[in-house]
Amino acid sequence: MGVAISKSETTDIEFVTDEGLQTDEMPAVTPEILTTLSDDDLLALIAKDREDAFQTLVERHVDRGYAVAFRILRNGPDAEDVVQDAFLRVWTRREMWQSGRAKFSTWLFRVVSNRCIDFLRKPRAETVDELPELEDDACDQCQDLERQEATELLEQAMMKLPDQQRIALVFSYNENMSNGEIAEIMDTTVSAVESLLKRGRQKLRELLKKQGADILTAFTNS
Numbered sequence: 574m575g576v577a578i579s580k581s582e583t584t585d586i587e588f589v590t591d592e593g594l595q596t597d598e599m600p601a602v603t604p605e606i607l608t609t610l611s612d613d614d615l616l617a618l619i620a621k622d623r624e625d626a627f628q629t630l631v632e633r634h635v636d637r638g639y640a641v642a643f644r645i646l647r648n649g650p651d652a653e654d655v656v657q658d659a660f661l662r663v664w665t666r667r668e669m670w671q672s673g674r675a676k677f678s679t680w681l682f683r684v685v686s687n688r689c690i691d692f693l694r695k696p697r698a699e700t701v702d703e704l705p706e707l708e709d710d711a712c713d714q715c716q717d718l719e720r721q722e723a724t725e726l727l728e729q730a731m732m733k734l735p736d737q738q739r740i741a742l743v744f745s746y747n748e749n750m751s752n753g754e755i756a757e758i759m760d761t762t763v764s765a766v767e768s769l770l771k772r773g774r775q776k777l778r779e780l781l782k783k784q785g786a787d788i789l790t791a792f793t794n795s
Contacts, residue, residue, distance in 0.1 A: 604629070612677035619667045627667075631660055634678065637748075638685050644743045645689040647728055655688040675757070682758045686740045693736055730780040738773035741766055 607615070607629040615633075618626035635656060642652035659681055663670075731739055737759070744750045744758065752766045759766065 608633075613672045616663075616667075616670045616677065617672065619663065620670060622667070627664055630663070630677070634681055635660070637678075638681055641682060641743060641748065642685050642689055644747050645686065645740055646692055647732060648692075651692050655685055655692065658688055659684045679754070679757050682744070683760065686758065689740070690736045726781060727777075730777050733780055734773055734776055738769050738776065741769040742773045742777075745770055 604625070607626060610618075610626075610629075612630065612633070615626045615630045619630065638656045638659060639652055642655040643649060646652050646655070662684065731742065734742070740759065741755055744755045745752075750758075752763045752770070756763045756766045
């Protein structure tokens with residue numbers, strides 16, 4: 574049974590299959606029931622070729638997976654590719670999942686972050702987005718531009734960090750994860766995560782200070 578993936582008109586990623594469910598072999602389960610099942614229960618159904626369970630799992634986790642990939646890569650199409658690859662792995666290896674070994678979200682973030690590293694190590698041409706034109710009397714737009722510039726400076730500085738430091742900071746600041754959760758995702762120790770975060774914050778402060786950005790207070794001293 575093949576699985577095709579398509580991108581919808583919104584930021585959501587749709588996963589559709591090229592064959593219908595075999596309803597005579599797999600009893601129908603309403604979407605309402607599927608949404609109440611745990612990830613492990615859905616994965617157990619997916620192992621039995623339940624495409625509706627797969628779709629439910631995708632809908633549950635795809636937005637957050639995409640958000641993490643985008644924050645690491647700062648590139649929408651690449652982030653979509655990363656998330657699609659991760660969920661395709663779920664489907665193609667559906668019979669290999671072992672319940673209880675790890676949370677699905679932990680596994681997903683680990684796959685996403687590793688694929689992001691692969692993308693970051695590929696040589697690619699840099700693109701620069703044009704800034705919007707401002708009207709003469711647009712004070713609000715000036716303030717918005719200043720905030721946008723500060724955000725862009727931070728994002729540019731983040732992209733200059735070593736991969737592991739950037740990934741740790743994304744999970745810590747953007748996903749508000751504990752050091753223990755980050756260590757599990759990155760398959761390392763809590764002390765190693767603490768070191769990554771400390772060195773990442775120090776490097777960011779150095780980069781932002783050189784650029785004259787007044788956003789250093791966003792990062793606490795370690």
